[in-house]
Amino acid sequence: MNQDKIGLDEWFELVSQSYLAPPVSHKGKTLPAFPSDIIQANTTGQSGVATLKEAFIFYKDSVEAFEAFGKPVLESSRILDFGVGWGRIARFFLRDLPLDNIYGVDVTREFTEICGKTFQSENFLTCQPHPPTSLPEKYFDFIVGYSVFSHLSEGACMAWMKEFSRILVPGGIVALTTRGRPFFDFCENQKKKKEGLYLTLRNFLNKKKPSGYLEALGELFEDFDAARARYDRGEFVHSNVEGVGGGGALNTTFYGETFIPEAYARRAYAPFFDLEKFMFDPSYQSHPIMFFRKK
Ligand SMILES: C[S@@+](CC[C@H](N)C(=O)[O-])C[C@H]1O[C@@H](n2cnc3c(N)ncnc32)[C@H](O)[C@@H]1O
Incomplete structure (x- = not known):
């Protein structure tokens, strides 16, 4: 040293x-x-x-x-x-x-x-x-x-x-x-938030679906339990749903959200x-x- x-x-x-x-x-x-x-x-x-x-x-x-x-x-x-x-x-x-x-x-x-x-x-x-x-x-x-x-x-x-x-x-x-395992929960919570009062209000006001990154994280997996199970089995878990590509040079052919288990x-x-x-x-x-x- x-x-x-x-x-x-x-x-x-x-x-x-x-x-x-x-x-x-x-x-x-x-x-x-x-x-x-x-x-x-x-x-x-x-x-x-x-x-x-x-x-x-x-x-x-x-x-x-x-x-x-x-x-x-x-x-x-x-x-x-x-x-x-x-x-x-x-x-x-x-x-x-x-x-x-x-x-x-x-x-x-x-x-x-x-x-x-x-x-x-x-x-x-x-x-x-x-x-x-x-x-x-x-x-x-x-x-x-x-x-x-x-x-x-x-x-x-x-x-x-x-x-x-x-x-x-x-x-x-x-x-x-x-990405660590707790990030599945974080993303799933975005989905729950969206499905709650927020969505009801938005539908009520008849506004266009926004494309924010946090909201896209809520759509990362159709079934978060299945994604967590794949992670726990030691599989590489990646999603490139719309809204999580980084923009610019970062297109969804190689860029999204990635969870690599030990x-x-x-x-x-x-x-x-x-x-x-x-x-x-x-x-x-x-x-x-x-x-x-x-x-
Ligand atoms: C979330 S940023 C993190 C930047 C930096 N490491 C930091 O912590 O401040 C991800 C960076 O990775 C770059 N990147 C994404 N895909 C890449 C690739 N295939 N090869 C090299 N850089 C890449 C992006 O352009 C961006 O600058």
């Missing part, structure tokens, strides 16, 4: 200040700027310190797990943020790594352009929904992906896992979040990866994290 590193809580404060009162420097370099609050909220559901807090929890869980697995993040490590968005997660790794060792890919060009400008780096690349990428073989020590394998189809997840195995060094680690994560990716840990404590995490080690 590098003793010169700023403490984790202090680091969170510093990154928060880089949003609240920019510019803020760390190790003589200005921390990356932010896109508008609207762009932040469109991609992460929140903006400002609230969205940074969620990212920091994932960052902290990840660096602590990497260390526990015997592979701490070193200054010489290279990391790829898969589905980097506007760099919410990637910026936290500036505590551990020089900017040159931090990379990001995203299918949405607008986001990689934002990262290019705000991080002042050429390491942010636009990719296709499915691999391959132009990234070199055996190049990265770590790959992180927050809120991406909570959306991709089974085929897209498998293709990306193969690509991750190609671009990771032997023993490299991947940390990916997915048994599936262990079994399906076993040709390339060992599942080191499936971490989920809903008391503080909004998504489970799957940690894999390249075989």
